[in-house]
Amino acid sequence: MSRFRDEIGEQPQVASRMLASGGPNIDSIAARIRRAQPRGFVIAARGSSDHAALYAKYLFGRRNRTLVSLAAPSLFTHYASPPRLEGQCVIGISQSGSAPDVIAVIEEAVRQRALTLVFTNDAESKLAKVADMVIPLEAGAEQSVPASKTYTASLLALAMLSQAIDPQPTFETALALVPRALEEALTREVELDLLVPPFAGPRAIVLGRGFNLSTAEEIALKLTETSYVLARAWSVADFEHGPIAVVESGLPILLVGGGGPTGSDLDGIAQRLAGYGCRVTGIFDGQPGRLRPDAMVSIDSGLPEELTPLTLVVLGQLLALRVALARGLDPDRPRSLHKVTRTW
């Protein structure tokens, strides 16, 4: 077994811990944000954390009607006179808390007297020290290079913050279901081997939309990191604006769907891609896609679409793991990579 697999397996416990103990801190941060009435959120992050930021864009946009801007870190590290941030709540997400470019954005936000908040798995990190407010992920040390439990911990902490800012009883009930839903996703590990064969080649496409565009991006990164498949994610809509020209018979395409109003987009593209002879597979939570039963793994966690990025990414992590093992690769140690990447 690998550390990557071990850490994938820890996700239900990490989620339980966050739900049990993270609440009071997140509630007081939410109260401070509500008092400040920020104009919007600006989020700085890299790699998997940047996909958590993309999730936050949809989550805060939809649930809190708050505009989210993803920061372009080089505007803070490479160019003079970064954007004005007054009135914003500026958020950094970094597993290690030592990403120099994320720290640079938060430092500039402090200089401009914007409210600052960081999500990190190291509450003693430099990033945590710089910011006004910290949400510790408390996921335990993550030793595998590809992130897993710190990713879902970030998503859950973001969802708890969204709920604390704009409470809603049904969403509260749904949050409590997350650990069990993650357990359910873990039971599908062997079944996911059904979807492995198409990913033997050099390239793959992952499609999502809305809340699960972030999941598609994260799964594409996991496949790229652990299996050396050049996997590219698109929203279904962007894909139809040009990139669809790349499809041809046999090309592996993974759909990621969590039900909700974007479900019909996925069904539509599935049909179109099957017509081109692509090897279309899918992972779904809630509403299964219109694919042959042996071309998809589908669960029904009972979570609303807004929370299905948690379960679906677990299925995607397991798929990436199984693809790596089928290719004889060690998922813990992707070539050319270290756990902490210090870009500026």
Place this chain on the structure above:
Amino acid sequence: MSRFRDEIGEQPQVASRMLASGGPNIDSIAARIRRAQPRGFVIAARGSSDHAALYAKYLFGRRNRTLVSLAAPSLFTHYASPPRLEGQCVIGISQSGSAPDVIAVIEEAVRQRALTLVFTNDAESKLAKVADMVIPLEAGAEQSVPASKTYTASLLALAMLSQAIDPQPTFETALALVPRALEEALTREVELDLLVPPFAGPRAIVLGRGFNLSTAEEIALKLTETSYVLARAWSVADFEHGPIAVVESGLPILLVGGGGPTGSDLDGIAQRLAGYGCRVTGIFDGQPGRLRPDAMVSIDSGLPEELTPLTLVVLGQLLALRVALARGLDPDRPRSLHKVTRTW
């Protein structure tokens, strides 16, 4: 010859026309934006226009210190209660002016009484009718499916708007150089054949950073659309956070550099990738990369880094064209595509 090639060749004249006649309209729009003192810009776009939006994020962030948020259209088309837009200047970019999802964002902005502005090549389009203000691209009909002249016209119009909001004499001088700089890029068509051979395979990576991240994205799309290479762009920094694991001997990687403070990032990654045996090529304006002379095409247009996305994308368009021709493909008519894609 193809229409794509014809339209690539028209870009200097389109730029001259925009500079000669677009000014008064853009000046009056800039005056209206300055009076409104928006909190930030929100931009909705798809496909190539979304890459123009990414350019705008760096341009307005750097030159105007304005925070730019790229809209997630599905929050407006698929989910109830879109983000609050009050105090924002909401911008739509669409060649055809008939992209339903871009129209939906502008309509919602109008409903919320935000200031609205669109860039479009059809001043009679629905999008143009919905918005408060219109900047016509006046590029003439674009008949090739892959966009070329409407892309550079969008970039130039954005740069003129940035300048009209915050005038600077040196930038004014630089804008006037654009048509000649585009002419210079066009003269390198045959030389670009040097870079074609690595792109014979199924996949490729395009790297940029800062202002030319947008160029890297647009060139990756051009390669994907016209040559069916699955090309993926990353910022050098994001690439080092995981995806770099995918590199292996022989993998084609194109660097896109316009000088300025990000130049050393490109030099650093070029050296690292050469060590892995990748086939590293590059296109540069101003400061050439540290590559063998026969692995790059380099011009020196005299433009500041902020305007090199105009020249560099022309080199990238020509490269995509030459790759398509070398593969025996018709660049005007990518399979599975129509000129106007109506996603919702």
